[in-house]
Amino acid sequence: MTDPIDSAVIEQQLRHRSVRRFLDVPVGEAQLERIVEAAQRASTSSNLQAWSVIAIRDPERKRRLSQAIGGRDYVERAPVFLVWVADLARNAELLRAHGAEPETLGLIENTLLGAVDVGIAAQNALLAAESLGLGGVFVGGIRNAPEAVSAELRLPRHAFAIAGMALGTPDPEEGTGIKPRLPLSGVLHAEVYDPERWREATGRYEQDYRDYFETQGVPDRSWARTVVSRLGSAAGLHGRHAMRASLRAQGFDSE
Numbered sequence: 001m002t003d004p005i006d007s008a009v010i011e012q013q014l015r016h017r018s019v020r021r022f023l024d025v026p027v028g029e030a031q032l033e034r035i036v037e038a039a040q041r042a043s044t045s046s047n048l049q050a051w052s053v054i055a056i057r058d059p060e061r062k063r064r065l066s067q068a069i070g071g072r073d074y075v076e077r078a079p080v081f082l083v084w085v086a087d088l089a090r091n092a093e094l095l096r097a098h099g100a101e102p103e104t105l106g107l108i109e110n111t112l113l114g115a116v117d118v119g120i121a122a123q124n125a126l127l128a129a130e131s132l133g134l135g136g137v138f139v140g141g142i143r144n145a146p147e148a149v150s151a152e153l154r155l156p157r158h159a160f161a162i163a164g165m166a167l168g169t170p171d172p173e174e175g176t177g178i179k180p181r182l183p184l185s186g187v188l189h190a191e192v193y194d195p196e197r198w199r200e201a202t203g204r205y206e207q208d209y210r211d212y213f214e215t216q217g218v219p220d221r222s223w224a225r226t227v228v229s230r231l232g233s234a235a236g237l238h239g240r241h242a243m244r245a246s247l248r249a250q251g252f253d254s255e
C-alpha cells in the first residue's frame with residue numbers, strides 16, 4: 001500500500017493565496033474566537049505561549065494603523081485586522097511574581113522564540129480562517145513603524161508587534177491566482193545542504209513566476225528583480241533597517 005499524500009488539510013494548504021480585497025461582510029466573534037483557538041493549538045516553544053493577538057475592528061484605529069505604516073488599503077478595508085504580538089510580558093510578570101528576575105528576556109534567543117511562536121500561531125490561524133471560507137494576508141508592514149504601532153495598541157514592555165493580518169471574506173473580483181513557489185528541489189535537500197539544487201531551481205522558477213504574472217495581466221515580472229528590490233538595499237525595508245532599536249525600546253534587547 002502506498003503512503004497517503006492527500007488530505008483535506010493539505011488540499012487547503014495548496015489552495016492558499018493572499019487575499020487583499022474583502023466583501024463588506026463582518027467576521028463574526030464566534031468565528032474569530034475559533035480561529036484564535038486553532039492558533040493556540042499550534043506548537044509553542046517550551047509551552048511558553050509567547051504571543052498575543054489583538055483584533056481590531058474600529059475603523060478609526062485601522063485607519064490610524066494603516067497611515068502609520070505608510071497607507072495600506074487592505075488594513076483599512078478588512079473587517080478585522082489582527083496584530084500578532086511576540087509577547088513575553090506575561091512570562092516576565094510570572095517570573096517577577098515568583099521572585100526571579102527576567103534576566104534572559106534581553107537575549108536574542110528569546111526575541112527569536114517570540115517571533116517563531118508568532119509565526120507558527122498566525123499561520124495556523126490563517127489556515128483555519130481559509131478552511132472557513134475566509135481569506136487574508138499577512139502584513140509585515142506593521143513593522144514599518146513599531147513605535148507608533150506600540151503606542152496605538154498600548155503594548156507593554158516585552159511585547160512587540162511582529163505581523164499584522166487582514167482577514168475577511170474574499171472579494172471574488174480580486175481574481176488573484178495561486179502564486180507559484182520555487183520547484184521543490186529549490187527548498188528540499190537530502191541529508192546535507194546542496195546549493196546546486198536551488199541554483200537550478202531558481203532558474204526554472206524565474207520562468208514560472210513570469211508566466212504566472214502574465215496570466216494576471218502583469219507582463220515582464222521577475223522573481224530575481226523582486227528579491228533585489230526587497231533585499232538589495234535598505235530602501236526596500238521601509239524603515240525596518242532600524243529594527244534593533246525598535247525592539248530594544250520594547251524590552252527585546254536582542255543581545
Ligand SMILES: Cc1cc2nc3c(=O)[nH]c(=O)nc-3n(C[C@H](O)[C@H](O)[C@H](O)COP(=O)(O)O)c2cc1C
Pocket residue numbers: 016017018019020137138139140141142163178179
Ligand atoms: C510575514 C509576512 C509578511 C507579509 N507582509 C505583507 C505586506 O505587508 N503586504 C502584502 O501585501 N503582503 C504581505 N505578505 C504576503 C506575501 O507577499 C505573500 O504571502 C507572498 O507574495 C506569496 O503570495 P501568496 O501568499 O498569495 O501565495 C506577507 C507575508 C508574510 C509571510
